[in-house]
Amino acid sequence: MGGKGSGRTYLVRKTAVEECCEVAVSDLAGGGPLRPGVRRRGGLAWCRGGGVVFALGYALDTADPAAAAVRLGYASAGGEEIEEVFRLEVTRPNYGGVRFWFTCPGCGRRRRKLYLPPRRRLFRCRECYDLTYESCRESHRYDRLFAELGEALALPAAAVEAVIKGGR
Numbered sequence: 132m133g134g135k136g137s138g139r140t141y142l143v144r145k146t147a148v149e150e151c152c153e154v155a156v157s158d159l160a161g162g163g164p165l166r167p168g169v170r171r172r173g174g175l176a177w178c179r180g181g182g183v184v185f186a187l188g189y190a191l192d193t194a195d196p197a198a199a200a201v202r203l204g205y206a207s208a209g210g211e212e213i214e215e216v217f218r219l220e221v222t223r224p225n226y227g228g229v230r231f232w233f234t235c236p237g238c239g240r241r242r243r244k245l246y247l248p249p250r251r252r253l254f255r256c257r258e259c260y261d262l263t264y265e266s267c268r269e270s271h272r273y274d275r276l277f278a279e280l281g282e283a284l285a286l287p288a289a290a291v292e293a294v295i296k297g298g299r
């Protein structure tokens with residue numbers, strides 16, 4: 132990603148992650164860490180203002196961790212039926228066990244979360260859609276730093292920012 136960020140301007144209003152449907156790997160596991168040897172189907176729904184605004188079905192397969200994948204199926208904002216398979220990458224943290232990540236089809240990178248912005252068709256990572264955080268819109272100075280720290284600590288950038296800025 133050489134040079135990305137240099138000369139970047141924030142004159143154009145970006146889409147915020149808060150406006151997107153967000154899928155974390157842990158959502159597929161029903162909240163806890165996703166483990167190997169799992170084959171399951173499930174559904175996720177996003178509600179706003181008391182109603183479901185978006186729903187998807189998924190088929191998860193981590194039976195062979197080296198070939199783990201999840202298929203997401205949903206209807207796009209335009210009513211198109213979409214099915215996409217996301218390869219899951221596995222890492223082995225120092226503390227033991229395994230950890231699964233989405234492989235973003237847009238950039239091929241390992242991601243904990245994928246996002247579907249309003250009026251878009253496909254789930255991709257925050258970088259692919261150049262998404263921002265609501266809370267950072269006014270002061271973008273440290274966006275990149277928070278994002279990089281977040282990646283390093285496996286935390287959302289917003290959480291890193293909250294800690295650094297001290298519990299707003």
Ligand SMILES: [Zn+2]
Pocket residue numbers: 235236237238239240255256257258259
């Ligand atoms: Zn991406």
